Amino acid sequence: MKSMHSLFMLALLSVAVFYSSCSKDPKTVPDANPNEIPDPSCIGVDKDDAIVLRFEYTNYQGQEPTAKIVPTRTDERVQYDELSFTPTVEGNKMVIRIPNIRLSDNDFNYTAQCVVIEELDETRPANDRWFEQTEFKNQEEFSQTKLATQLCIDVSSSLGEDRDQVKQYAIDFASQVLNNNNGESYVGLTLFADTVITYPFTNQLSDIITAINGFPYPELNAQTFTRLSDGIIAGLDAIEQADLDVDDRVLVAFTDGNDNGSNNPSANQARIMDSTVPRYMIGLKGKGLEYNTNYLKGLASSENYFVEAEDAVELQQRFNDINELIANIYTVIYNRSTQMFDPDLDDPIQLRAIFFATPYRIDEN
Known part of the structure; x- marks a missing residue:
C-alpha cells in the first residue's frame, strides 16, 4: 500500500498494490454532497x-x-x-x-x-x-485499522499440485498484513482438510511459515474430505477468544471445493452466517464438480467480500484483492x-x- 505522508499518514496498517484488475465507472458512482466541499489535496480525484x-x-x-x-x-x-x-x-x-x-x-x-x-x-x-x-x-x-486477521486455508488433497502454490499465497498474504502495519496487526491461521488445526495469533511471519510447513498434509492421491465449515467455525472461535489490542477482527477463508466433511453442515452454515465478524471468501474454480459458487458467496459477509479464481495463477491476484479490501478499513x-x-x-x-x-x-x- 503506498505511503501518502503529505496527504494522510499511514500510522498503523496495511496493504498494498492498487488493483490492476479494478475499474472506475464514474457514470454509476453517486454524486457527493456538493455543499461547501473543498478541493482535494491529492491528485486523481475531485x-x-x-x-x-x-x-x-x-x-x-x-x-x-x-x-x-x-x-x-x-x-x-x-x-x-x-x-x-x-x-x-x-x-x-x-x-x-x-x-x-x-x-x-x-x-x-x-x-x-x-x-x-x-x-x-x-x-x-x-x-x-x-x-x-x-x-x-x-x-x-x-x-x-489495526487488525486481527484469521486466515482459514483449505489444504485438502483435491488441490493436487496447486497445494504448494496455495501455501505460498497464504504466506505472502500474511506477510503483507504484518508488514503493512508496522507490527501492530496480527494473523491467526486455521488449516483444514479432513483435519482442522488452529494456530495462535502472531505478529511474526516465521510462526506462520512454521505452522504451514508442519501441518499433517494428506497425500495428494489419498481419498480425503474437506471440513470447510468446521474450519471456518474454528477460525471464528479463535477470533472471539483472542485477547489482542486491535481495532477490528476479520476472517479470510479459501477453498477449492464444498463442505463434504463437516458434521451438521447446515447448522454450521447458519452459525457462520449469524456471526458479526466480517468474513471474506476466496474460491478456486475448476478443481472439482463439488465447487459451489453460491454456497461460498453465502458464507461471505456480503457479495463484495467474495472472489473466485479460474486457476492457481489467477488465485494469487484474488488473494491480493482480498488483502486490498481489508487494508481499506480506516x-x-x-x-x-x-x-x-x-x-x-x-x-x-x-x-x-x-x-x-x-x-x-x-x-x-
Missing part, C-alpha cells in the same frame, strides 16, 4: 469523489468526553460498527478516534486517497462555515485541545471527515 462522515464532539465540564457519528448526515457509503466513541487525553491533546470505517455500496468498494477533517462554525460566512482548525492540523487525519483520528464546555450554553462541536475516494470493483474476467 469534489465529486467526496464521501462525507459527519460526527459531533462534546467535552462538557463534569462529563465524560464523547464523539458520535451522525447517521442522518453521513454518506450512505460510509460503513461503521458503532455510533459512539470515547476520546482520550494524550499529553496536552484530546484524541478522537473513530475506528473500523469502510467505504462501500452495492456496486463498489472505495479506496481513500486523502481526507480532510473540518469543523463547523455557524458564525462564519455562509461559504466558509466549514474550516480546518489551524492549531489542530498537525495530526494523523486517518490511518488504516480509523479517523482528530486531535483537539482538552478545553471544556458548558452543557447549558454550548452545543456539540460539529465535524466532518471528507474522504476523497476512488471506486473499485474486482474484475470477474
Whole structure:
C-alpha cells in the first residue's frame, strides 16, 4: 500500500498494490454532497469523489468526553460498527478516534486517497462555515485499522499440485498484513482438510511459515474430505477468544471445493452466517464438480467480500484483492485541545471527515 505522508499518514496498517484488475465507472458512482466541499489535496480525484462522515464532539465540564457519528448526515457509503466513541487525553491533546470505517455500496468498494477533517462554525460566512482548525492540523487525519486477521486455508488433497502454490499465497498474504502495519496487526491461521488445526495469533511471519510447513498434509492421491465449515467455525472461535489490542477482527477463508466433511453442515452454515465478524471468501474454480459458487458467496459477509479464481495463477491476484479490501478499513483520528464546555450554553462541536475516494470493483474476467 503506498505511503501518502503529505496527504494522510499511514500510522498503523496495511496493504498494498492498487488493483490492476479494478475499474472506475464514474457514470454509476453517486454524486457527493456538493455543499461547501473543498478541493482535494491529492491528485486523481475531485469534489465529486467526496464521501462525507459527519460526527459531533462534546467535552462538557463534569462529563465524560464523547464523539458520535451522525447517521442522518453521513454518506450512505460510509460503513461503521458503532455510533459512539470515547476520546482520550494524550499529553496536552484530546484524541478522537473513530475506528473500523469502510467505504462501500452495492456496486463498489472505495479506496481513500486523502481526507480532510473540518469543523463547523455557524458564525462564519455562509461559504466558509466549514474550516480546518489551524492549531489542530498537525495530526494523523486517518490511518488504516489495526487488525486481527484469521486466515482459514483449505489444504485438502483435491488441490493436487496447486497445494504448494496455495501455501505460498497464504504466506505472502500474511506477510503483507504484518508488514503493512508496522507490527501492530496480527494473523491467526486455521488449516483444514479432513483435519482442522488452529494456530495462535502472531505478529511474526516465521510462526506462520512454521505452522504451514508442519501441518499433517494428506497425500495428494489419498481419498480425503474437506471440513470447510468446521474450519471456518474454528477460525471464528479463535477470533472471539483472542485477547489482542486491535481495532477490528476479520476472517479470510479459501477453498477449492464444498463442505463434504463437516458434521451438521447446515447448522454450521447458519452459525457462520449469524456471526458479526466480517468474513471474506476466496474460491478456486475448476478443481472439482463439488465447487459451489453460491454456497461460498453465502458464507461471505456480503457479495463484495467474495472472489473466485479460474486457476492457481489467477488465485494469487484474488488473494491480493482480498488483502486490498481489508487494508481499506480506516480509523479517523482528530486531535483537539482538552478545553471544556458548558452543557447549558454550548452545543456539540460539529465535524466532518471528507474522504476523497476512488471506486473499485474486482474484475470477474
